[in-house]
Amino acid sequence: MNQKDIVVAVDIGTTSTKSAAFDPTGHIYAESAQEYPLYSEVASRAEQDPEEIFQAIMKTLSDVVASMGEARARIAAVSFSSAMHSLIALDREGTPLTRSMTWADQRASLHAEQLKATAVGQGIYQRTGTPIHPMSPLVKLLWFKDEDQETYQKAAKWVGIKEYAFFRLFGTYVVDYSIASATGLFNLHTCDWDAEALALTGVPKEKLPEPVPTTQVIQGLNKADAEQLGLPADLPFVVGASDGVLANLGVGAIAPGTVACSIGTSGAVRTVVNAPTTDPKGRLFCYALTEDQWVIGGPINNGGVAFRWARDHIFPDLKAGSEDPYEYLTQLASEIDPGSEGLLFLPYLTGERAPLWNADTKGVFFGLTLNHDRRHMIRAVMEGVMFQMHAVVAALKETGVDPQAFRVTGGFTKSLLWRQIMADIFERGIHVPETPQGSSFGAALLAMKALGILNDFSTVEEIVAIGHRHTPNDEASQVYRKLKPIFMDLAEKLTPDFKALSAVQRDLGQKQ
Template structure:
């Protein structure tokens, strides 16, 4: 596509758990070009989930920036600003040269820090931790991951100059500067005070790390720096291009679909399932997450499942060989959807617990395990596939109820992420939760959010109105009352299963790790 020479453009790139994506938009938020790529995750031990920061983060950014500039025809000097978002929050130590000292430890899908959470709760007190950071320590918390690193890899820890997250590392490769936005810092509990919007000296001393190990926190739209000569050579971007601080992928997705007013929420159908809500005032919901928004003056409440789309990928790879071979233009998921749509709600008596990597909120249990309950000889592969879609739907409902029980408004809900393309899955989730979902067809998601944040930071945009005006809701998925009534009964079974099976799950987890 040929560019208009007097036009300004914005580049957004998102680095996710299973892949990365990018977009170039113009000053009216029109998409010029988009692209994506995939990468793996590293699982060196059960419960450990890591990324190679150079091979999986920086290499993706180089590939996407090069492709987007080449395909768009946009001159690099016409890129007015760059916004990065990424999975949050990872823990990556770097040395004085800014080079990673080990693979990044990922967010709550990595569950190695049970002992460190117990140590910090004993050392500081769980109540005091909650008073400061507004969150309980869980596997989502970065503070225990830093303590694990210090305790288990002391020689590397002594060489550490900074602890970065994924967004911060990419920004450092682009600009040479270390930054972190307030939204991501909100996941570094117990180290960060979301009310003061700063690191907490008491908590830093209690964890036992140097104060200068953590970068200065800023708002996502502030200028972190400018593209260096070496980064320009690697990516094709123009040296000196402004780069904003950026933010996490899920919260960038909130921005991308205009979910920026009090009670605006997203159901994120990604590798993991996430529910995020924008708030005008700080709230600290018990058992969920709370932290500052990427936009100054706003806050967020959220919760996340450890797996959702990851279970579908597992199912496809392990059991849908025939569908992968016979796709003929359709994806294996589309073929499975077509067959699963013929099965009644409830999958003829099946309930799946989607705890295939333990579970984050609301139960916060790394030893939880996935189950499929109710199997008979009459059930087919398609029944199990539909039960998987439903299991994630029950997980969304569990989070929705937990939020509302804590007084968090969940009003307008927009469905985002690759899995939201599935009309069947959206239907199932709306029927289970009783919530209407707004779907923006072909949503660009986090990269668009990052690009828009760059536009705010470089004064291409004055406010959020151009974003709101650019968004068209293509479909509204309404719950079917009859299906919702049936799912109410299945949901009761879903909620009963975990307490009944918890001890057995924990024993199996222990046996499986021997």
């Protein structure tokens, strides 16, 4: 690759698609984003229109290609990143019979609960690395089988959103190992569809895309799309991977002991391993990055959403003015000592995924006394999110991972206090990349490896510059060391009460 050779990465997200042009150093030459709606006419459903997403891909990719043409830079390849767990039913012509069910769709909750309680479900998890949860296409297919026989019988293909895009562009059905390994249908050890999982759903492998490596190159872009995009039909398109595993690559968290943590609305903890690894207790996922590298970890539901809830409901009197309300809340929290004088917050406002995988969990303030005020509550919320992230780290440790350093990204990194709380609770160094590119840059790096520009990913950690570093405060860590086991025990002990309360809340909701 010469200095002007560029790789364009397309990142298909839950709320928008972004395209960006990178060189091997991570410099962005051009970028474009297009949002689209999430449809939720029924509370348990969270869907998107495949056509709207495809048009967003075409629009953002066209924008970036045009910018590169003006800069006279040669595009060497296009690569893809995508959100996981989507599912679309297609007819024989490849026309969608359904919208795209996203990871947030909960209609298969009962099917997940029933399967999770069986030895069959546990066996499928151990082979596929996908926790039994309504997010997974495995469980969504069970829902279609039982609840929508008409669509189930008509469907000629079942695909995710990235596979749908590749079908539209190339007329072929392929799925990368990474996205496939997030379906609950893909055997991590054979790198093929799992026979028992397929038998359970009743869907033959012929109705699924062909699994291919994440570095698979596809050429032969259909003529009309090539003309619309301004690209040659024989330009290499790299199939790419899921946004989660590519985020590790994009922030340089690929060495043993280096863990990537991100907190936006939700959060995630991930690290790279050299062999498929699952958790005997079913708390962690394991997804493919390449044929010989895998990412294990877990997502949490409640990250920045908990802080926003605290702003809106604990501080409803706060008026946004010249001062950032989050900075004001952080300042109030900084007036309280670590540990919030023994006040704990379980941040389960939207249920929880890792390591609990329990949609019935609820938010809880535990330990309130007359000495606590709103400052304690806001700090407890910030600490509660980090305690939950650390619970995923603790599960990783039990599987044999030895975390030594954490590379962290997301909106929470704007807060010096929150970053320090993480370092103190995790009791490890926290590194904040200077300009985190995340999944998009990861997709570009994957393409560079596919084209032979990079022999391996050993130099990626050096490419990603670190902007902030935090070391643990021993005094604060000692306080958190006493609180962590109490926090982790609470959710387990409250499990039956969470379930009972959920039933009451559903009943009350139906009567309103």
